[in-house]
Amino acid sequence: MPTVLVVDDEASIRTLVEYNFSRSGFDVETVDDGRVAYEKLKQGASKYDLVVLDLMLPGMDGLEVCRRLRQEGVKIPIILLTARDEEVDLVLGLELGADDYVTKPFSPRELVARARAVLRRTESREEDAQPTSSGKVLRAGNIVMDVARHEVRVRGQLVEFTPKEFELLQYFMENPEHVLSRDQLLDRVWGYSAATDTRIVDVHVSHLREKIEDDSKNPKYIRTVRGIGYKFTEGTSGS
Incomplete structure (x- = not known):
């Protein structure tokens, strides 16, 4: 209980x-x-x-x-x-x-x-978080995520993330170039089958951008797809 x-x-x-x-x-x-x-x-x-x-x-x-x-x-x-x-x-x-x-x-x-x-x-x-014989490592541009160690390095520097920020970034990195709606992110990352308020997604995306982007106002990793949600790219330049 x-x-x-x-x-x-x-x-x-x-x-x-x-x-x-x-x-x-x-x-x-x-x-x-x-x-x-x-x-x-x-x-x-x-x-x-x-x-x-x-x-x-x-x-x-x-x-x-x-x-x-x-x-x-x-x-x-x-x-x-x-x-x-x-x-x-x-x-x-x-x-x-x-x-x-x-x-x-x-x-x-x-x-x-x-x-x-x-x-x-x-x-x-x-x-x-339990020890595994082969840790899962995700890479995109200057970002390296060690899932087993729960560590993220950006441009070679260890960056601290809250548990939810880590989960959201992991989901993005596991689904590159996919357009992900806010409702989908709420379902897959937060575990909500339905929700009327998606601000929590936008708040966490904003925090991620501040930690992984060179310029959070002009992001190259987490792009906004207007009217839908977000798309994670490999960090190439673009709008």
Whole structure:
């Protein structure tokens, strides 16, 4: 039974989320203060499989909780709860290492589905990280990805990627010259069969471009295909 820590200062949301997670077979613990949540996770992260974290919290806001946990090497999956007018904070939260987000008001069923998808991806990453006799290496232009070691070098330099950025880049590199829609990327990388909000794809593509492109405003690896999505090329010049 996976254990989820729900961190939100609104009692009605905590009750709603706890009820739906419990019905779906999760063990649930709730906290209404960011600093308390941080201390719990810092001291006993192994107790939890997932954190559902609101951005606006007393004690310590959700962004700071996320930042500190990732800086200290706590890799527990985090789903952010964010209001529609907090897009700047959302982008920062994903950049700090959050795995996903759900916008308020949200469907409890969607939140549970997102949680299951995040947990499946986490299990898959752990399996892929097991030692293998022959590691898979992907190359494109100046990019070299060692899948087994979970390392990426760009122009010979080791570059840090969040788990989701790594998965997205791997999918791009495994499907060069294919036009990939945002819905397809959500399905294959995030594990969502349907979604109405594709901003999470655009945010992660933007972060990838900043890390792998010589000029993120004029990308040569990840090209935008207007009205559809993106195409990964071998790094040749072009529009």
